[in-house]
Amino acid sequence: MTQGTASGSVLVTGIGELVTCAGADGGTPVDARVTAAQRLGLRRDAAVAAVDGVITWVGRADSAPAADRRIDVGGRAVVPGFVDSHSHLVYAGDRAGEFSARMAGTPYDGGGIGVSVTATRAAGDDELRGLLRARIAEMRALGTTTVEVKSGYGLSVADEERSLRLAREVTDETTFLGAHVVPPDARGDRAAYLDLVCGPMLEACAPHARWIDVFCEPASPHAFTEDEARRVLVAGRDAGLGLRVHGNQLAAGPGVRLAVELGAASVDHCTFLSRDDVEALVGAAGTTVATLLPGVEFSTRSPYPDARGLLDAGVDIALATDCNPGTCNTASMPFVIALAVREMRLTSAEAIIAATVSGAKALRRSDIGRIAVGSRADLAVLEAPSFEHLAYRPGMPLARALDLS
Ligand SMILES: [Zn+2]
Secondary structure, three states: OOOOOOOOEEEEEEEEEEEOOOOOOOOOOOOOOOOHHHHHOEEEEEEEEEEOOEEEEEEEHHHOOOOOEEEEOOOOEEEEOEEEOOEOOOOOOOOHHHHHHHHOOOOOOOOOHHHHHHHHHHOOHHHHHHHHHHHHHHHHHOOEEEEOEEOOOOOOHHHHHHHHHHHHOOOOOEEEEEEOOOOHHHOOOHHHHHHHHHHHHHHHHHHHOOEEEEEEOOOOOOOEOHHHHHHHHHHHHHOOOEEEEEEOOOOOOOHHHHHHHOOOOEEEEOOOOOHHHHHHHHHOOOOOEEEEOHHHHHHHOOOOOOHHHHHHHOOOEEEOOOEEOOOEOOOOHHHHHHHHHHHHOOOHHHHHHHOOHHHHHHOOOOOOOOOOOOOEOOEEEEOOOOOOHHHHOOOOOOEEEOOOO
């Protein structure tokens, strides 16, 4: 995400409660065997020093180093800026009518994506860029400092390339999702569309993308089967892209096991899992993160994933918004944290870890998601004395990214 990071040193002081998400010793990489309370790395009366946007010191305020500038946060809590590792922010139009119909009983099968494709293709570059930047600004205002952005509402070579080019203007974490659905203009010729995705579309998009993703959901007639998804992922890997998978959202299916088999960084949704899926994810801890998107279940009135069972089994889980115009139109990580605590029985400590350092892990990043020497100085300040207020006061505007410029 673009943000102002001034040159020179800055000291953030007056931190009543500092959540580092960097473990009890304040710096070493997180070890899955330590408890969430230890992983929080909680400090009182703390300060954080940074130089040129990189953290250089973390400790007690009364022993803080000198700095060119000081920012006093007045006793508020400070947490790592949220890492939203799954979003679909490049689109035009909205689907409020579809949402209302769904709330009135119409089931979701992935078909409404075509509405967003039509609106996105019709939008000019400046319109699409303006919409994207407004969404990024909303996220920062809610405490998010890193966001992954997928294409997937263009679904032609030119429109996917444009989506990723615009996304690259606002984040390094860009994902090619030409295999979102088979678009209506493919007229049901799935093989021809896959040839396009794995050929010219991938070639045009790869220069702007870090990742490739696929909606592997045989239960939806619009999404992709296991064999189709494998073909897309292997083509992306051969083009130098990292792998991500949308899997097991609407029904049990092959998405999770495919993601584990191919060593994907993340498999996202994980709402309907078999015992074999959970075992596969346990075996893939350290490689493949299960990213849960409870805003989708909230917005589609669906059962939530078994986050508690996954954590207790030893699965790496992350939380993200899946912000998109169809199934979850919120960019709020605090809202997702509140859902995770209230609806999925995570503790507040587990939820904030999943929304920060585990989100970073889902993006294979060690320089974000925690407040430690050497990490990026991406901080969120809360209008609250403690991080626990994020779930305790749902829907309140508590978090904002701290601008150090
Ligand atoms: Zn998604």
